[in-house]
Amino acid sequence: MGLFGTLKEAFVASTPSTDRGSGTTESKGAYWCHxxxxxxxxxxxxxxxxxxxxxxxxxxxxxxxxxxxxCAC
Incomplete structure (x- = not known):
C-alpha cells in the first residue's frame, strides 16, 4: 500500500459516523454550563x-x- 492508500484509510476512519448505537431514542442536544x-x-x-x-x-x-x-457536542 502506498502513501495515498494510507492517507485515504486515515481519512475514511476519521469520518463521523451517524451510527451511534442501537438505541431507539435520538438525542436532540445537550445542556451546558459554560x-x-x-x-x-x-x-x-x-x-x-x-x-x-x-x-x-x-x-x-x-x-x-x-x-x-x-451528536450533541
Whole structure:
C-alpha cells in the first residue's frame, strides 16, 4: 500500500459516523454550563426544565448541534 492508500484509510476512519448505537431514542442536544464546562445529554435529564449544574448549581443552557451526525457536542 502506498502513501495515498494510507492517507485515504486515515481519512475514511476519521469520518463521523451517524451510527451511534442501537438505541431507539435520538438525542436532540445537550445542556451546558459554560462557566464550569459541564455537559449533560438531554436523554440523561428527567423532565422538561433545564437542570442545575452539578458543580455550581446555576441553570444550564440547552444547545443543539448544528451538524447532522446525531451528536450533541
Amino acid at each position: 462557566d464550569c464546562d459541564e455537559r449533560l445529554l438531554d436523554l440523561d435529564v428527567a423532565g422538561e426544565e433545564p437542570p442545575a449544574c452539578p458543580d455550581c448549581g446555576d441553570e444550564m443552557d440547552f444547545e443543539r448541534s448544528p451538524g447532522s451526525t446525531g
